Amino acid sequence: MKKILRVRTGIEKQVEHFLDQVSLSGLIFRQGCEYYLSGKEEDFERKIQEIADCEHVGDDLRRSINEHLYSKTLIPESRGDVMELLENMDSLLDRFKGTLWRFRIELPEICEEFHYDFKQLINASIEANEALVESCRAFFIDISKISSHLHKVSYWESESDKISIRLQESIFSKKDLRLSHRMQQRDFAHSLDKIADRAEDIADKLNIYAIKRSL
Amino acid sequence: MFSFFLSSGFFLGWSLGANDASNVFGTAVGSKMIRFKTAAIYCSLFVILGAVISGAGASHTLGKLGAVNALAGAFLVAFSAALSVYLMTLAKFPVSTSQAIVGAIIGWNLFSGSVTDINALTKIVSTWIFCPALSACFAIGLYKATTIIINRFKIRMFRLDLITRYSLLSAGIFGSYALGANNIANVMGVFVPVAPFSHITLLGLTFSPAQQLFFLGGMAIAVGVFTYSKRVMMTVGTGIFPLTPVAATVVVWSHSAVLFIFSSQALEAWLLSHNLPTIPLVPVSSSQAIVGAVIGIGLLKGGRGIRWRTVTGITSSWVTTPIIAALVCFISLFFMQNVFQQKTYTPVEYNITQSAMQRLMDSELPHAPFEPLMWETFPNGMAFSKAIHSAANLNNEQARSILAIAELFEVEISSDLIQTLKKGPFTKEQINILSQLEGRTFQHKWEIKSALAEKSKMFRYRPADKQWNSHLDDFFSQLIGRMQS
Numbered sequence: 105m106k107k108i109l110r111v112r113t114g115i116e117k118q119v120e121h122f123l124d125q126v127s128l129s130g131l132i133f134r135q136g137c138e139y140y141l142s143g144k145e146e147d148f149e150r151k152i153q154e155i156a157d158c159e160h161v162g163d164d165l166r167r168s169i170n171e172h173l174y175s176k177t178l179i180p181e182s183r184g185d186v187m188e189l190l191e192n193m194d195s196l197l198d199r200f201k202g203t204l205w206r207f208r209i210e211l212p213e214i215c216e217e218f219h220y221d222f223k224q225l226i227n228a229s230i231e232a233n234e235a236l237v238e239s240c241r242a243f244f245i246d247i248s249k250i251s252s253h254l255h256k257v258s259y260w261e262s263e264s265d266k267i268s269i270r271l272q273e274s275i276f277s278k279k280d281l282r283l284s285h286r287m288q289q290r291d292f293a294h295s296l297d298k299i300a301d302r303a304e305d306i307a308d309k310l311n312i313y314a315i316k317r318s319l
Numbered sequence: 320m321f322s323f324f325l326s327s328g329f330f331l332g333w334s335l336g337a338n339d340a341s342n343v344f345g346t347a348v349g350s351k352m353i354r355f356k357t358a359a360i361y362c363s364l365f366v367i368l369g370a371v372i373s374g375a376g377a378s379h380t381l382g383k384l385g386a387v388n389a390l391a392g393a394f395l396v397a398f399s400a401a402l403s404v405y406l407m408t409l410a411k412f413p414v415s416t417s418q419a420i421v422g423a424i425i426g427w428n429l430f431s432g433s434v435t436d437i438n439a440l441t442k443i444v445s446t447w448i449f450c451p452a453l454s455a456c457f458a459i460g461l462y463k464a465t466t467i468i469i470n471r472f473k474i475r476m477f478r479l480d481l482i483t484r485y486s487l488l489s490a491g492i493f494g495s496y497a498l499g500a501n502n503i504a505n506v507m508g509v510f511v512p513v514a515p516f517s518h519i520t521l522l523g524l525t526f527s528p529a530q531q532l533f534f535l536g537g538m539a540i541a542v543g544v545f546t547y548s549k550r551v552m553m554t555v556g557t558g559i560f561p562l563t564p565v566a567a568t569v570v571v572w573s574h575s576a577v578l579f580i581f582s583s584q585a586l587e588a589w590l591l592s593h594n595l596p597t598i599p600l601v602p603v604s605s606s607q608a609i610v611g612a613v614i615g616i617g618l619l620k621g622g623r624g625i626r627w628r629t630v631t632g633i634t635s636s637w638v639t640t641p642i643i644a645a646l647v648c649f650i651s652l653f654f655m656q657n658v659f660q661q662k663t664y665t666p667v668e669y670n671i672t673q674s675a676m677q678r679l680m681d682s683e684l685p686h687a688p689f690e691p692l693m694w695e696t697f698p699n700g701m702a703f704s705k706a707i708h709s710a711a712n713l714n715n716e717q718a719r720s721i722l723a724i725a726e727l728f729e730v731e732i733s734s735d736l737i738q739t740l741k742k743g744p745f746t747k748e749q750i751n752i753l754s755q756l757e758g759r760t761f762q763h764k765w766e767i768k769s770a771l772a773e774k775s776k777m778f779r780y781r782p783a784d785k786q787w788n789s790h791l792d793d794f795f796s797q798l799i800g801r802m803q804s
Contacts, residue, residue, distance in 0.1 A: 179476060179480045244475060246475075
């Protein structure tokens, strides 16, 4: 009995730790982008390293949780849903890391006048991610609270869409820009907007998992 | 010879273990929440305990329906029930051992000319309807309460999983005990009046012949659990699991509670002591209790998921199973008696003797219409019942009393008989009082009861003490059985 209780407490902690990593990766991403936009290269490099470590810890935790779920045959009825959820959250973490690495590889030249909108877009994506992480925590701890977090995900995704469209319009209406420069900035705006879209997709699935578990 | 005849009881026990254990642990094993081996060990152990400790309650009602008084008859009753269960399972009809055994006993009654006690039959049939209905009510109440508790205490997913796991195991253990207590009467009930066992004292505990039989029956159920129930458990587990695990746990608890209340003598005594109406102790169907509970939860969720075909199947099985079992039993008895020359029943004759007439006159029962029937011996209960019904307009209760008064049981209490009784399951005090009747002859069972009641208050019925009276009934059935053999 003690052993089983220990396993339960252990896996609960692991899940919480994993969600902490997803939330943390969002915060690192935001800071990394800000450093990039303000040209602080050293700080940006540090954030690249931090997000890589975060992703590594997240992967290890996810594998360990999956192993526990199967070897101890825990929550047999929701095991598939939980694993899918964690995989999706991990893919969000990967997306943060991937986008930050794109900045490092492509070194896009973001026009000064678009910085505000880019920061707004990053902020909307991170808020959507935070709301999603809170929904996931509610799924494991108190299922009745899920809906109060899920609607925030939708709100920030819609905000992100609006900012992204506004930003893309501004990019293409600005004169004296090469098409390749326009397209690169558009792509970055698009990939930042994709983070919020992905968060909303995961939130929709989470809503279904919650309905399946509701009594 | 007894062990050969008992084999049909083992067959019935085995099939009960193979099928009904899946109701108790199917959900837990099918969903891999509990390993099969763990489930089988707990199930077997508690089925045996339930059978030995609390098995007597439900077997009384079956005994009232028809006292099978010959070993070959008992063999065929159990065999017909087991065969009917097997055939119905092959034909994919929902089946219950309780209904099969009732049908088989009625088949024996028809063959031997014994009268089927309509009161006992009504009591049993009404519980077939009452059992799934009660199980559904239990499931609704329990599910509501569980939902409130989970929402109120905000139980986390992994902790809920742990609680559900232990709850399933506890429900399974309770269910196994209740299954043993309630359904052992189906398996071994018919052998109780003909068992040649004596009381055994082991480690300070005394086991009656019925308990020894129930232990053997419990073992047969356990063998069924170990050898054949895994496949059924997997089917039931995955079949029921579209319910959430919490709902599945509620279903098993409801099923177990229903089986328990239909077999608990302690609960009956408690209800009696509080002047509350008692629940008849009758073997009920474990499968129908499970389906009743699932339907209950289905209704609570709006009724969309209910498989009405299953409900129709259950209703039809109330009629088809007993009829098939009765037919199989009747035909098998015919063959056993006429082809294998075995005694399938001991004829019970009826005669309104002088003493019987006197007793009728002393009681509030009608007696004048029966004067023309005096000294006429009737070969069986059916013939006598027909004669008294044509002589007077009687209700069921009156007819039953007159049948009991006129039933012939001629016996002389000789010293040899006393010596035989000494080897039986009777106390020294009981034998001493029986010895005081030495030299006397009796024509009816009630005469022996009256004579003993005159000698000692330990043989007197107590008006409001159902437990005492049932205990006394046990003693008299043992005594009459020994005198008969």
